[in-house]
Amino acid sequence: MAEQAIPAEVLEAAGPTLLPARGVDLRRSARLGLTAGGVAVFVSANGMVEAFSKRDIVGPISLGYAMLLGVALGFGYLAGRPPQVLQGFAAPRPGWRNLVGGLLAGAVAGAVMAVFLVLIATFEVRRIFLNIGPELVREAPRLLTVGQDLGPGLALIFGLATALGGLAGTLHLLRERWRRAVLAAVLWVVLFGLLASVVIQVLRGIQTQLRLWTAPIADVLYAGGALSVAGVALVAAAAFGASLLRTSGRRRRPLRRRLDQLPDTSRRLVRVAVLAVLLLGLGLLPQILGSFLSEVLNIAGIFLLMALGLNIVVGFAGLLDLGYVAFFAVGAYTTALLISPQSSLGLGWVFWAAVPFVILASAVAGLMVGTPVLRMRGDYLAIVTLGFGEIARLLFLSDWLKPVFGGAQGIIRIRDITIGPVELRGPQAFFYAIFLFVLLATYITYALQDSRIGRAWAAMREDESVAEAMGVNIVVAKLSAFVVGAMLAGFGGALFATKIGSIFPHSFNVIVSITVLVVIIVGGMASVPGVVVGALVLVGLPELLREFEEYRFLLYGALLIFMMVNRPEGFIPSGRRAQELHEEDMAQDAWLRERAADEREADVTAPAPRKAGEG
Amino acid sequence: MAQNSLTPKGPLATKRALQLPLVDGFLWLVRIAAIAVILVGAYNSLISMRLSGQQWRDLVVFGLAQGSVYALIALGYTMVYGVLRFINFAHGEVFMIGAMTGFFVSDALARTPLWLTQPFLALLIVLICCMTVSALVALLLERVAYRPLRGLPRLVPFITAIGASFFLQYAIAGLFGVGVKSYPGVPALSGSFTFLGFRILKVHLLVIVVAVVMMAGLYLYIEKTKAGRAMRAVAEDQETARLMGIDVDQTIARVFAVGGALAGAAGLLFGLVFGNVNFFSGFLPGIKAFTAAVLGGIGNPIGAMLGGLTLGSVESLGPSLVLVGLDIPSAHQLKDVVAFAALVLVLIFRPTGILGERVSEERG
Incomplete structure (x- = not known):
């Protein structure tokens, strides 16, 4: 730019x-x-x-x-x-x-x-x-x-x-500063209008949960589900003012730097306090959001889990995998087979007992897809993985394997996740399970990013031949990217299966792979914050505004073209990736x-x- | 590996020397397993005589008709790949738009007396409409989505093409509805005749003839005309072609237009053979045609034609020949699995195609 x-x-x-x-x-x-x-x-x-x-x-x-x-x-x-x-x-x-x-x-x-x-x-x-x-x-x-x-x-x-x-x-x-302020005001008004139901729910939820008087704010801002005149004025003024303040030139030192200069003990104290507040907020989040918004968040969370996995394969290692949904399906079917009493195995285990098998099955699936495509690059790899994804779906659907996977009828009566005696039933409780796995995936992502293998991936992404010449073991690097990505998608599938309670092969369409791809490309390849925001906006928003559903993939397609032409590094890019592009x-x-x-x-x-x- | 001073040494090299045979061994295992499955299946089903000779011949004819549709689409992939070295993933949608246009125009014409009195003139009109619309869509696509990205890493235009593919699909769904559109019947094309023991439906004959004419036309266009020579030059080396005074942008646009027109024709033929079309019809034929293009050696028009015919026959014969022989129930349900398996196997084991001209591992 x-x-x-x-x-x-x-x-x-x-x-x-x-x-x-x-x-x-x-x-x-x-x-x-x-x-x-x-x-x-x-x-x-x-x-x-x-x-x-x-x-x-x-x-x-x-x-x-x-x-x-x-x-x-x-x-x-x-x-x-x-x-x-x-x-x-x-x-x-x-x-x-x-x-x-x-x-x-x-x-x-x-x-x-x-x-x-x-x-x-x-x-x-x-x-x-x-x-x-x-x-x-x-x-x-x-x-x-x-x-x-x-x-x-x-x-x-x-x-x-x-x-x-x-x-x-x-x-x-206008001068740039004022222009930005006007744009910010318009943007925030539209955002508040679009997210009316969320803002109202959050304000009411805070009042009922925390006994703060926030619900009247909602009544002032909104009238009949749309921003009122007073609401427009308030939001616009706030955004305008904030933008002007932000660009006022007398910029204070960034918060992070000021924190770094604190003595060690107070720094630790600040860190603990921030963490506590964050955890408290997240613990209360499903209660504040209510059951519908929690459900939306859960769906976005499952996609986020997959997106974090694909981010490792595509963003870190540069291997464009279009059949990513296959791993999601493997995770979901493994879970369903093991924990549904009505599956062909009829085991009816608890969820946690199935987790090791989910990991194992998706790792094997990752190896099976990864090994044949070791020698491929770029677009051919994408097409082959797409083929693998479709084969997986068609096999799950087929009458041939119906005795095992249930064909088009799928597998039903998948039991809820239990923690000790507590059953995670309903979207609000389920949020915690999803959150746990997302946290795990984020940790894995950050841990791998700067590890030896993470640097090998980055080198491979930038130039495979040079990386190999410099001693990066391409076979190990590629296979490990596929395996880690597959495991995260497998977790996503496992959660998906228990959340829905029944799975059908039609849920594992190529469109899922594309959705995940759009999330990481719009958010920013190889950038974790980008992927998080991407999943919330691109998956959460269409769930929230149901009338979007029909046009969802139209918008995804348009977004993909727009991003590639105008901002191939994504909206919240990772620095290194942006540099390459x-x-x-x-x-x-x-x-x-x-x-x-x-x-x-x-x-x-x-x-x-x-x-x-x-x- | 010859033991000379250049052989890598040290612990890493030893590790790798152990790993590579593992991978290669796995690939060989897959290769052998695939061949074994095919042989056993074919042997069993031929022995069991579950299908009569007539039925086999029917399948062959159907495979050829289907294959010529694939071949026409594959030409678009292969030409674009030859010139720009990227997979135009949205080409299947260009084809689908051709089929849609075919539906609307033939639906309108079927209400006029022309449809009964002069069916071939009517079909010619439909064909021209399909080709024009598809060519225009392909041109638009090139202008809006691909031209700004020329010279970037190859994955960038490829991802754009995926976006374009979904955009076009859902744009069509939004504008014209998601329902299946049924082509009006063409009375002149119903019925069949027998030739050398092959029972050929008239529709299939028409499809094969039109496809062959188109391919011959394309061959002449590429080999004999100035524009065709420009295309070959650009495919060979863009920079040199530019220095020789060739308008590269225009040539590339022309490649897209020609490929789009062929896909449009394929769309009409597809509609005539299968009778209906909806917004998602482009996806599978697109992927299969891409397989055909790779099978024939991508970048090579003749190869695309051969690959299309081969893939059409494999897809039509495969389920009955291999899967039935393996006692897999409702084998025709798995016809797309056969096509995708063919895709995966071809890309893994023979990415250079039958004619083996281009290398898929070229640096992009």
């Missing part, structure tokens, strides 16, 4: 010899407008706007409308943004072009949308496009024309899109920073360059 990494001041500081850069390119704005129109038409035609129109997020604005408004605002913002600053050019001055760029994009998008509306109002296309129903434009709610007739509706849409585009374009006239950018930034520093030494009055962006 060179354009973010080099703040304008740096370039100005680089000296008067720089050529002025061009401002906003209007042709690009028009193109962005066309794209925006296409996106708006697409989400209208595939029924997203309609499906999301039932959930109000901010006042009367439903999620569906918010999406359309967001398209206009987002693309207007992009269209008004000055182009990337190249080496040797000064940053362009903000001016009327930013506004016009945004306006133009908005107008083009509005026009495209208007044409679409006229078309679907005149032609009956429902036979082909199933989701373009009469209620979009012709009949009662008239969703897309905001309840108006076609004529006024078109004018309204066009005007609104243009205005919003322009508004977003003018944001670039952006070597050239990094080199260029370093050169520019150096040069700016040299100039500054020569001219002391120049403003100090800030630390380069977060990328």
Whole structure:
């Protein structure tokens, strides 16, 4: 992200010899407008706007409308943004072009949308496009024309899109600090609107569990499940203020450094206190969240477990495994066979007795998949593992192995996990089991990351031949990555089986592998915090907002493309991985920073360059 | 290994010298087991005479028809791989979109008298629509998803392609519904005739003929035209091709368009043979066609054709020949297992394909 990494001041500081850069390119704005129109038409035609129109997020604005408004605002913002600053050019001055760029994009998008509306109002296309129903434009709610007739509706849409585009374009006239504050405010308002049910539940839960008076806050913020006017004002003001404070320049020393300077005993005390508070919070979490949100968290937790495992295979070792669901299935079936009294083995063990066998079975599965693909690289490996995953699913499904695995009927009556006499029944109790395993997986990940084998993986990921030449044992490194990854997925499968209580081969579709892959790619390969956030957002959010379910994989696909084109290192990247993917950018930034520093030494009055962006 | 001064020494080398034979031994074991399973199964089922000669011949014809569809799709994979060295995972979806287009256009045409009076003209129209739409989708894909990523590590565009594949699938599901779309019947294509003891359905004949014509056309296009020569040059060496004045971007776009058009044609043929299509129809044929491309030696169009026909026959004959012989119940349920097993075995043991031109371990 060179354009973010080099703040304008740096370039100005680089000296008067720089050529002025061009401002906003209007042709690009028009193109962005066309794209925006296409996106708006697409989400209208595939029924997203309609499906999301039932959930109000901010006042009367439903999620569906918010999406359309967001398209206009987002693309207007992009269209008004000055182009990337190249080496040797000064940053362009903000001016009327930013506004016009945004306006133009908005107008083009509005026009495209208007044409679409006229078309679907005149032609009956429902036979082909199933989701373009009469209620979009012709009949009662008239969703897309905001309840108006076609004529006024078109004018309204066009005007609104243009205005919003322009508004977003003018944001670039603000100084960066203020612009960030505005963006933060918008983002937080949307977030609070989207997560209304979570925020309300948490605030109420805190009141009932901890007897703090937090429930009235929920009543002030929300009215009828959507942010009220007061809520918008409060959230926006808080986010705006926080952003301004954060960028105020008089930055205090980072917390961590201040902690490091404390004497040993107090440091230990702080650490213990933090840990205690964290554990207390996590212990109370399921009670505060209630049973539905705990369930959502559990599902996200199972995927997180798998994602941590795949992170080792893909993120650390660089082996793209698309059949990862096979290990998940092996774990689930092993558990089910051993602890369900109705399985073909009919043993009916307790969960913990099955755990060693789950480890064993998934390790063997990992070896079986890993050994044949030892000599493969990259995409061929991905396809072979995909083949393995599908074979596993088809075998579990087949009539041939039905006496063992139960065929399409699967295995039912899998018993709950017990700890001594206590049964972990219900999502709130189950949370603790999942949390335990996630903690274990996180520990394993961190422990392996900097171990000898972790460094061998990193070397192998960067260049296999060189790593081998340097004495990394490729066979051991690859197989151990597969085995560790398989074991974590096996744990995920075991928990999944006991959580659901019955397993069917259809749960182990290739789509699970893809979901896990999306989680680690969006979160950031090889970065544990990224994977955690990725799992919570990408798996938790669709569970929370049920209407997303139908469009979940559409969004995953779009996200994968977007991430690879724009941010291949993920949103919360691991430093090393980002370096691999952006070597050239990094080199260029370093050169520019150096040069700016040299100039500054020569001219002391120049403003100090800030630390380069977060990328 | 010859004992000379270059042989690695020391504890690590000894360990590795012990490990490699283990892995190799395992692979040999898999190889021998696979061959044994195939031989025993084939022997048993041939001895048991559970299927008559006529049924075997039917299976062969069906395998060839199916295989020519795979071959057409495989051409798209192989051409893109030849030029860009990456697996266009979304190619199966381009094929599915062709089949979808085929459904909508033929559904519309089936309401007109043209469908009965001039069925082949109608089908030609449908074919052109399918090819155009698929080619456009492939072009769009290249422009939006792949072009910005050229030159990055090979896994980056591959992951993008996975994303594109799912995006296209669920975009189609959202726009046109998830239901199965049934092709209208073509009266002129119902029925069969017998040729040299083979009973051939007319649909299958049409599919094979169209596929052969397409492949011949493609062969001429690649070998004889200027654009085809440009493609071969770009496949050989992009930088040199650029220096020779070839517009590399345009050539690559053209490769995608041609591959997409062939996939679109395959989509229509698939619809005619199997009768229905839904948003997920592209996944399995896509994977199988990729297997076919590898089987024939990826990057090699002739190989893709051979690989497609081979894989189609294996998939059609495999369950009856091998699995029935092993007394596996409802063997046809496992037809996809056969295809995937073929995929895995081919990729592990013969990644260079039958014709063995390219090496899968090339550095990317």
